[in-house]
Every structure is written in structure tokens, then in C-alpha cells.
Amino acid sequence: QVQLVESGGGSAQSTGSLRLSCAVSGYTINNNCMGWFRQAPGKEREGVAAIRSDGTTSYLDSVKGRFTVSQGTDSQDNAKNNLTLELNSLKPEDTAIYYCAATYRGSRWTRVCLDRNKADFNYWGQGTQVTVSS
Numbered sequence: 001q002v003q004l005v006e007s008g009g010g011s012a013q014s015t016g017s018l019r020l021s022c023a024v025s026g027y028t029i030n031n032n033c034m035g036w037f038r039q040a041p042g043k044e045r046e047g048v049a050a051i052r053s054d055g056t057t058s059y060l061d062s063v064k065g066r067f068t069v070s071q072g073t074d075s076q077d078n079a080k081n082n083l084t085l086e087l088n089s090l091k092p093e094d095t096a097i098y099y100c101a102a103t104y105r106g107s108r109w110t111r112v113c114l115d116r117n118k119a120d121f122n123y124w125g126q127g128t129q130v131t132v133s134s
Helices: none
Strands: 003-007 010-013 018-025 033-039 046-052 057-059 067-074 077-087 096-102 128-133
Touching: 003 096, 018 033, 018 096, 018 128, 033 067, 033 077, 046 067, 046 077, 057 067, 077 096
Parallel strands: 010 128
Antiparallel strands: 003 018, 018 077, 033 046, 033 096, 046 057, 067 077, 096 128
16 A cells, blocks of 8 residues: 655745655655645645656746755665655745655656646645745
């Protein structure tokens, strides 16, 4: 059973930094994608960053140069992975609930996952709140 659990959210001031982590279990990084999405009150959930199993990344234009996504695998158990999002130069408009997500395995998903459409991601975490004050 695939499980995704986010941590690391919280409050920060404008221009500050936060680091979000997602513990992913029951999932092997192989021919698939993981990503971070966010949803602000009254807005649609949007894809912030995605990373394919080959290491290729994509970012929402408004976070390019400020956010960095990375992934890693437990050296003892390749079904345990972590997904990280470094948030720098934070802005009040970054305030949202942030979700980590992952796709099924296969080229049908790896071909499109870097477009960061929520419909292409199959597994989701419960979300973690990020609040940025001016």
C-alpha cells in the first residue's frame, strides 16, 4: 500500500525559507513521477514542482529559481523514499496547503507528469500548511 506523509510546514516571514518533506512508502522510484501541489483558499489545486524518476524536474513559473524539488531512496529499502521541497525567498502568495503526490508506474504517466496536472497523479498525502506573512 502506497502511503505519503508530509511534514515541515509552518509559518515564515516574507523572504524566509521552509523545507517540506514527504515520506513515501510502498513505492519504488522507477519509471514514474512524484510532485508537490498546493491549494490556497478559494483556488484550484496547482502543480508546484514535479520530478521524474530519471531526475528531470519542472516548476510552476512563479516558483522557478525559488523552490527546489528533490527525491531520494532509503539505501536499505527501495520501497521507502523521500520527496523534498526547499522553499526560499517566500512570498505571501505562497501561502497554501502543500500536498505531495505520486503517479503510477509507466510511460503513460512519465510522458505527461512534468505538466503537473493533478489528474495525472494517483497517490496523495494529507497536506501540510504553509503560511507566509509580509
